[in-house]
Amino acid sequence: MKIIFTKALPFLMLLTLFSCETKKEKPKSKPYKAGVILSFDDAYVDEWYEADQALKKYAWKATFNVCRIDSIGEPQIKKLLEMQKYGHEIAGHGYHHYNAVKFVKQNGIKKYLEQEIDPMIVSLKKKSFKTTTFAYPYGERSNELDRALSPKFKIIRGRAFGGEAPEKQDSYFNNSKIVFAFDIDNSHIHFSIPYLLELLDYAKKHNKILILCGHKPVKEITENYQTKIETLEFICKYMKLNGLKFYKLSDLDDLLPEQP
Numbered sequence: 005m006k007i008i009f010t011k012a013l014p015f016l017m018l019l020t021l022f023s024c025e026t027k028k029e030k031p032k033s034k035p036y037k038a039g040v041i042l043s044f045d046d047a048y049v050d051e052w053y054e055a056d057q058a059l060k061k062y063a064w065k066a067t068f069n070v071c072r073i074d075s076i077g078e079p080q081i082k083k084l085l086e087m088q089k090y091g092h093e094i095a096g097h098g099y100h101h102y103n104a105v106k107f108v109k110q111n112g113i114k115k116y117l118e119q120e121i122d123p124m125i126v127s128l129k130k131k132s133f134k135t136t137t138f139a140y141p142y143g144e145r146s147n148e149l150d151r152a153l154s155p156k157f158k159i160i161r162g163r164a165f166g167g168e169a170p171e172k173q174d175s176y177f178n179n180s181k182i183v184f185a186f187d188i189d190n191s192h193i194h195f196s197i198p199y200l201l202e203l204l205d206y207a208k209k210h211n212k213i214l215i216l217c218g219h220k221p222v223k224e225i226t227e228n229y230q231t232k233i234e235t236l237e238f239i240c241k242y243m244k245l246n247g248l249k250f251y252k253l254s255d256l257d258d259l260l261p262e263q264p
């Protein structure tokens with residue numbers, strides 16, 4: 005027994021030394037420029053394409069979270085591919101656009117992955133989209149869902165529902181794989197240009213990345229889930245004037261702290 009102990013001692017010492025070393029190494033967050041992520045949900049491809057034509061003058065980059073990929077027509081698929089080629093990101097938003105929390109409650113997580121996530125990934129890949137990130141329909145998520153989707157996506161986006169002071173807003177990148185977007189649709193109860201300006205100013209002043217989402221870009225508002233092109237112009241102009249960077253959702257993956 006004694007002999008075994010003596011023989012094991014240097015090894016144990018080494019082990020202790022090693023574990024002290026690893027404890028010291030905290031995950032370091034990487035430095036980055038202040039910026040904005042503009043993301044759009046659902047399948048308003050024609051309107052996205054039109055907005056793209058209007059906003060190209062700002063050299064903008066956006067993330068388009070597409071749902072129901074197999075119901076999108078061939079001309080629209082071509083537009084999306086063209087937008088991807090230009091440098092926009094085509095991301096996932098569900099094969100059917102299920103409310104993930106409700107679906108899992110009724111059918112379990114296995115069926116959710118089988119029906120909502122896996123066929124989406126297969127179909128997007130088949131159509132040559134380089135999808136690596138995902139946005140939850142309705143922003144409905146849970147820790148269980150985050151855990152199940154984590155191995156499948158680099159970044160997972162929910163929604164920040166409140167309209168609190170910028171320092172309390174969840175819609176800034178916080179060195180985490182799970183991020184939250186503030187909705188800039190005109191119908192969103194907390195949306196207004198002065199508040200958006202506050203959020204942008206905070207990003208600039210505190211070197212943050214503000215994450216925004218919308219649905220259908222339009223010139224004139226006619227119903228819910230519409231974002232004014234004017235709002236998008238306002239954001240792009242602010243960004244150009246203040247030197248903010250256009251990020252895509254997948255860009256955040258490069259900024260995540262390295263795991264020790």
Ligand SMILES: [Zn+2]
Pocket residue numbers: 045046071097101140141142
């Ligand atoms: Zn949606």
